[in-house]
Amino acid sequence: MSLMDKVKNLLGxxxxKVEEAIxxxxxxxxxxxxxxxxGQIDxxxxxxxxxxxxxxxxxEPEDRGSPGGADPMGGGRPS
Structure with a gap:
């Protein structure tokens, strides 16, 4: 098992708790x-x-306050 597989397993x-720590x-x-x-920390x-x-x-993925509700990674807010 690769390190990434172990990380994914632990995150699952x-x-x-990881979200709380972030x-x-x-x-x-x-x-x-x-x-x-x-701004940089956010x-x-x-x-x-x-x-x-x-x-x-x-x-589920959430929009956490990006300007205008737009996803900075190119997606949009679900309708």
Whole structure:
């Protein structure tokens, strides 16, 4: 079993906890930098969430506040 297979397996089992950790880490980084890099931190959190979703994490993909509801990766919001 490759490393990526192991990661996908773990994300499938613990995706909710990974999502929680992503949120907490981003919030902590935002506090430590005094909000100076909020946009970049939010982008990193979103990219991490998308990786989890693509790799077998639990839950459905969500639009988490991208401008205008558009998906920055080229997709749109479901109708």
């Amino acid at each position: 089992q613990h995706g909710d 949120e907490k880490a981003g919030d902590m980084a935002d506090r430590k930098t005094g909000g100076k890099y909020s 982008t990193a959190q979103e990219q991490a969430r998308r990786f989890v979703e693509r790799s077998g994490g639990e839950g």
